[in-house]
Amino acid sequence: MAAAVVRRGAAGWRRWHGRVMVCSRAMASKTPVGFIGLGNMGNPMAKNLVKHGYPVIAYDVFPEACKEFQDLGAQVTDSPADVAEKADRIITMLPSSPNAIEVYTGANGILKKVKKGSLLIDSSTIDPAVSKELAKAVEKMGAVFMDAPVSGGVGAARAGNLTFMVGGVEQEFDAAKELLTCMGSNVVYCGEVGTGQAAKICNNMLLAISMIGTAEAMNLGIRLGLDPKLLAKILNMSSGRCWSSDTYNPVPGVMEGVPSANNYQGGFGTTLMAKDLGLAQISATNTKTPVPLGSQAHQIYRMMCAKGYALKDFSAVFQFLREEETL
Amino acid sequence: MAAAVVRRGAAGWRRWHGRVMVCSRAMASKTPVGFIGLGNMGNPMAKNLVKHGYPVIAYDVFPEACKEFQDLGAQVTDSPADVAEKADRIITMLPSSPNAIEVYTGANGILKKVKKGSLLIDSSTIDPAVSKELAKAVEKMGAVFMDAPVSGGVGAARAGNLTFMVGGVEQEFDAAKELLTCMGSNVVYCGEVGTGQAAKICNNMLLAISMIGTAEAMNLGIRLGLDPKLLAKILNMSSGRCWSSDTYNPVPGVMEGVPSANNYQGGFGTTLMAKDLGLAQISATNTKTPVPLGSQAHQIYRMMCAKGYALKDFSAVFQFLREEETL
Amino acid sequence: MAAAVVRRGAAGWRRWHGRVMVCSRAMASKTPVGFIGLGNMGNPMAKNLVKHGYPVIAYDVFPEACKEFQDLGAQVTDSPADVAEKADRIITMLPSSPNAIEVYTGANGILKKVKKGSLLIDSSTIDPAVSKELAKAVEKMGAVFMDAPVSGGVGAARAGNLTFMVGGVEQEFDAAKELLTCMGSNVVYCGEVGTGQAAKICNNMLLAISMIGTAEAMNLGIRLGLDPKLLAKILNMSSGRCWSSDTYNPVPGVMEGVPSANNYQGGFGTTLMAKDLGLAQISATNTKTPVPLGSQAHQIYRMMCAKGYALKDFSAVFQFLREEETL
Amino acid sequence: MAAAVVRRGAAGWRRWHGRVMVCSRAMASKTPVGFIGLGNMGNPMAKNLVKHGYPVIAYDVFPEACKEFQDLGAQVTDSPADVAEKADRIITMLPSSPNAIEVYTGANGILKKVKKGSLLIDSSTIDPAVSKELAKAVEKMGAVFMDAPVSGGVGAARAGNLTFMVGGVEQEFDAAKELLTCMGSNVVYCGEVGTGQAAKICNNMLLAISMIGTAEAMNLGIRLGLDPKLLAKILNMSSGRCWSSDTYNPVPGVMEGVPSANNYQGGFGTTLMAKDLGLAQISATNTKTPVPLGSQAHQIYRMMCAKGYALKDFSAVFQFLREEETL
Structure with missing residues (x-):
């Protein structure tokens, strides 16, 4: 809980208007956000985070996918573990359940170096049972996991109007929403972990x-x-x-x-x-x-x-x- | 064609406002309309015709189904053929393809005594191929056949707001619509015979x-x-x-x-x-x-x-x- | 019934050994058999009848399909009605229900000239409900109808070892079997009309x-x-x-x-x-x-x-x- | 490989006649066989092992399921790990993939104490992908895993005439067959690990x-x-x-x-x-x-x-x- 408070500290003073958050682009003090998986969908999503002023810590299995982000000023790392070392908020966007398992629990996975209180948001579309397993593993490390798959294709990702369906502990939803509203126009809370996928x-x-x-x-x-x-x-x-x-x-x-x-x-x-x-x-x-x-x-x-x-x-x-x- | 002109003569001077026709209830000169099949759906449909001032010539295989209509002033007959003898506009509302075939082409069917130029509207839901067969048989007798199945249940039938989907020769559509608007709020022309069913x-x-x-x-x-x-x-x-x-x-x-x-x-x-x-x-x-x-x-x-x-x-x-x- | 007796008279003295009938090829007195539908399957089937010594009265909508049979000594006619005039046993082999309806009940159909007591065997594969309808129409003319669809393809038709599944009045089965065994090695009685198709x-x-x-x-x-x-x-x-x-x-x-x-x-x-x-x-x-x-x-x-x-x-x-x- | 040689030493001198092995019931020197999962199917299967003279080391999550085996002279243990400590040939018969994963890789699972060269045969019916995962984990410990699901119900299990479909390294098949033929009349080699399940x-x-x-x-x-x-x-x-x-x-x-x-x-x-x-x-x-x-x-x-x-x-x-x- 303390972790949540600390994390939310960064965002606490911001205001919400209706569903869409006003992202303060000018804010100098934004803490870094990790982004793992820079494919067709992840690429424009991460760019929208950059546009909203977030320092992005990037990783992709294909190094060439990161190059563009280096040019945009993002910090490129060598593994999911490295991302976890440098950011306490991470978004993952991966093609399938096995990829997600590898990125979170693999030899160089996020969980190797995740900090207590970190917020890990998985926007991949995967088996909800896998989301639940990942959530348990993340929780054991003192961090928070939410599943937040998207609706809408590459065009919506570029335009920043994806819909996110979010599952996880309700009191963490606002913290997730802060980031997700930079990439989507609709962020819906669905219930406990896995219900976003469901x-x-x-x-x-x-x-x-x-x-x-x-x-x-x-x-x-x-x-x-x-x-x-x-x-x-x-x-x-x-x-x-x-x-x-x-x-x-x-x-x-x-x-x-x-x-x-x-x-x-x-x-x-x-x-x-x-x-x-x-x-x-x-x-x-x-x-x-x-x-x-x-x-x-x-x-x-x-x-x-x-x-x-x-x-x-x-x-x-x-x-x-x-x-x-x-x- | 002459037949169509004659029949439409009766309705010709009426006006259309948008989709819904103004049925002139006070009109004294309305010619009789036959109605065959007074079941769950046919009963309230025929009643709506009576309410709109049409003299109804009724028939149902179950004589008790007709009794109520006798009390309403309708003329009850002994067979579909008798209906055809007394009315040049007939609506049929039957439970299945075989019933429709029997009512039109059976030993005492409509076609035994149908008058040239008659308009026969079948509101049963049946195989469109059967509708086409019936249309051919009707046409041979110099009459016109249209299929006009309904959407909406017993409640809509009572309230007179069924939807009719009508197939048949386009120039006969207005004549059909005159009657159908008394029973439904939506009368849609779909194309040649059978397309209503389709x-x-x-x-x-x-x-x-x-x-x-x-x-x-x-x-x-x-x-x-x-x-x-x-x-x-x-x-x-x-x-x-x-x-x-x-x-x-x-x-x-x-x-x-x-x-x-x-x-x-x-x-x-x-x-x-x-x-x-x-x-x-x-x-x-x-x-x-x-x-x-x-x-x-x-x-x-x-x-x-x-x-x-x-x-x-x-x-x-x-x-x-x-x-x-x-x- | 008398008709059946007469017809069976021709076959009565023959013997049955197990399932396969001994067709007496030498028999001079064989009466003609009609065959309607000389397509991929009907062609070799009819040829097997010829081989077994039956005078064949042939008809097909495509005149060229008959030519071969003319050369084989068969009599080619102009319509199903003509076949019915010249033969009191007829086999039909048609591609679909509408074709069968046309051949039996059409303007020049079998029923226009069918003789009382004739045996009409339909080997087409069609809707059993249509078989029943045809049987009723045939019965009204005082003739007998059996459905006898085949199992086995063109090869089996040529080799004469089709399987026939026969539906119809049981006491007529032997008469049907006399002909069918010339074309198939297996002739199974299935029950009333339509059960062969079933x-x-x-x-x-x-x-x-x-x-x-x-x-x-x-x-x-x-x-x-x-x-x-x-x-x-x-x-x-x-x-x-x-x-x-x-x-x-x-x-x-x-x-x-x-x-x-x-x-x-x-x-x-x-x-x-x-x-x-x-x-x-x-x-x-x-x-x-x-x-x-x-x-x-x-x-x-x-x-x-x-x-x-x-x-x-x-x-x-x-x-x-x-x-x-x-x- | 050495392990396989040692293990096969015990069975090496026996002869095969056709498909069915002659199980030498009198053999005094049989080494113990572990059996995990004594449900409807496992119970009669394990009994057949006992009948063939194998000392059985038994385990089931429900202690009462083991009692009967204690009376039969089997040794009952507290966990899969204990079975693995006492037997280098183990058969598992479990209801589902998660059970199998738990029994093999759980906190007190087989792999905690499995001996090098052990032969582990899983007769559960589970996802072949899980069989492959288990095989990999077993192999890492220097032991051998085979999937050998059965065909035939409780009756066949009692009568000892189940069919086993076996997947795994081919040179280990004979060793597996020695045990499986005590419980089944048909033991079929299907290919690499997982093909038995497949x-x-x-x-x-x-x-x-x-x-x-x-x-x-x-x-x-x-x-x-x-x-x-x-x-x-x-x-x-x-x-x-x-x-x-x-x-x-x-x-x-x-x-x-x-x-x-x-x-x-x-x-x-x-x-x-x-x-x-x-x-x-x-x-x-x-x-x-x-x-x-x-x-x-x-x-x-x-x-x-x-x-x-x-x-x-x-x-x-x-x-x-x-x-x-x-x-």
Whole structure:
């Protein structure tokens, strides 16, 4: 607790207005923030921290990913342990559960040199059971762990309007929010450790199901003679309405400014959706929760990955289902 | 064509304001309208026609269903053929494809005595391929057929705010709309014959998929430690948002005024959803359209029907999936 | 009944040895047999009738399909009705339910000129509900209808060792068997009209499920480090054993003389399996029978058809699932 | 290697006849064998070791499970570590991956006191990835790990005719086989560590799929009018044939001596099948292998567990699907 007080001391006098914190860019006394994982998402996120005036201590397994940050004035280190030695607030953004385990508990992991009272925020999307394990290990060292996976892609990361779903001890939420609001416009407290991951996984599972459902319904309707735009309009004023039908319609020609209008370029890749559905599947298996459509959605995105759709936006499931039989 | 002109003559001088037609209740000269099928839905629909001043010629296979209409001043007949003899505008509201085929083409069916130029509107939810067959048979007799299935349940039928999705020749749409606006607040033209059915089937298939998906996501989230209300809120501000999550949430305690708040009483019965999904399945099979989640949704509602859920609202799939394992 | 007696008179003196009838090729007095539908399957079937000494009255919508039979001494006619005029035993072999309906009840259909007491055997694979409808229509004309779909492909048709699954009145079975044994080595009586179709549909649905299951299990095992031949051996001595694993293994290199050993050429085409699964789906929908894996198998074969697998053997589902993800 | 030589010294002079080893029951000099996990399966397995003259060193988390073995002359210990101190050959039979991890790597786990050259055989059914992890940890201590899950239930365990599927270094297989043949009639070498688990998981996944498929096909056939025994006979002589149809038919009245003939008592419980399918799912997710029917089978058995079928034999899926709709 004392640790929390000390840490929060740095941020204590700041004010909150509504959901969005006013980050005082001019503040000279900001303490350093560690950032581990400077990939497609981590790179723009860390840059936003820099923009908000935080001295960043950076690390990535690929040294070249750090170079850019060196130029921006960040301090580049040799290992997660080194980051932990130099910063008592660290954000991690890693591609998978094994990577997260390695970065936290590996031979040169954060826990080797983490300071008491440190705040460790993991924004990776991983198995919530792993988040809980990491939290236990972190807690044993007298530090605090929160899971804070993001919603929104590279564009939102650049624009600083990601959504963070945060799990962990509630009294530490404000301290986490101070940093996260520099990178996102929405920071939602979800409950104890792991619930951030849970919220993200559940949302993406429902998203995948609705998207495939929208693709099936649009495709069937078109084959039955309906005009796609008219069908989308009917669905959107009826009980079939969903984000996939009214905001991100998968049928080319129905909406503008969405991946389906651009040959399914950009957006949220099929391979990433398959990964999140795999996490949902593992969580469901571990909790003995039946997810008949969620597991089928997982299989469909898995098959799409093997049929050349891995890097296309996940709304390309329309195209996948649309293909005509040929003899 | 001449027939259409004659028929439209009766309605020609009326005015349209936006989408909703002003039905002139005082009009003395309204010609009779036939109504076949006075069940749960047909009964309040036909009553709304009576309320709007239309002389109704009624028929139902169960004579007792007609009695009430006799008291309301409607003329009750002995067969669909008799209805066709006495009215040149007929609405049919029947439970299934075979019933519709019988009522139109059976030994005492409408087509035995249909007058040239008659307008036959089928509001049953049936296989669009059957609608097309009926349309052909009707056309051969010099009459016009439109499919106009409804969205909205018994409550909406009583209140006169059903949605009609209408398929058929476009120049006949206004004539159909004159009658349908007496029973519904939304009358949407969908395209050629069968597209009304297609629109309804596609919407309900997507609805079923989204509902099961919502139930799965909510159930998984709860088992992973999330508060249901909070999870619903997160989904509804994210890409998982759908009508089933934001308007008709299947989890008891999340919303008021929906079937999940009332032990899944009322609403849209699981057995009816299973029927509509069966139609979607048949249409998909006939058009060789892959509907992997639609077919799985069909199977789930089919299993629920056999597990005691037939008459519960279709959002009870949450309860079905939620049950805990017991040894 | 008299008709049956008369007809059976021709075959009455013959003997049965076990399941296979001794067809008396030398018999001079054989009465003509009609054959409608001379496609991939019908062609070799009809030829086997000719070989067994039956005068064949032939018809096909494509006149060129009949030419070969003219050369063989068969009489070629202009319509199904003409066949019915000239033969009181007719076999039909058609691609789908609508074709069968047309050939029996169409403007120039069999029923226009069918003689009382005729025996009409439909070897098409169609919806059992359609078989029942046809049987009723045939019965009204005083004739007998049996459904007798086949198992076995073009090779078995040529070799005369198809399996026939026969539904219809039991006392007519022997008369049907007289003809069917000329074309198949196995003629099984299944029960009332429609049960022949039912047996075939159920077998093929289980076959499709087992084949996909075998492909999934083999693929997963291989990815987990097992040798395919060893895994097949283990499955085949264990409870996973099935026809698809021990007789028709879908993994190249495991068995010889099966389509998987020959780039999935020959065998039973994916598009045909998709068709049979569509029939199973329709029967299941109509009888409200849950078939969760059967419906999923249908969807998988449907998707394969659209991905270039339509003409490959249905065991190519292994290849379909095996493809690796590529970025 | 030296360790292996020493250990094999004890068994070296014995002979192998075909697949089944002649266990020399009279041998006085047998060295002790540890056995950890004396549950439903472990109990009869360990007894068979005792019967074959092996001094058994026993441990179970539930002390009462050990009492019986004390009476049989086995030495009961306080922890897995104690077993490892007293025996250089240990068999473990545990309910799940976490249990196995605890028994091997926990605070009082085997690895705390394992002797160099020890042979550790894990007969639990667990995630093959966990088997590989355990193997690595064991190897670091200079000992040998093999995974050897079993096929066959409690009855087979009692009768000593289980099937063992063994993964691990090939030159250690004979040493493992010496022990395993005392408990099973079939000991199959599958390949490197983890392939024993892989073989079991793949077999059971295919089994589950075939069983559900058989139940669907039988149920559909019955509803379409086929006699169940006749349908089973037709399937078994056709391409739908599988172990579930010809050896373990799920339809009451079709076969004798199977769980379906005894209200689905005994056999292989639905909850155990659900567990194995969960492992298959996790393996498939980790290797990015599409298993559309395997994942659906998992969901179906998961739902059955929540509907009161957890302890019934897994062939009860017929009963689950068979239930009629009731209004």
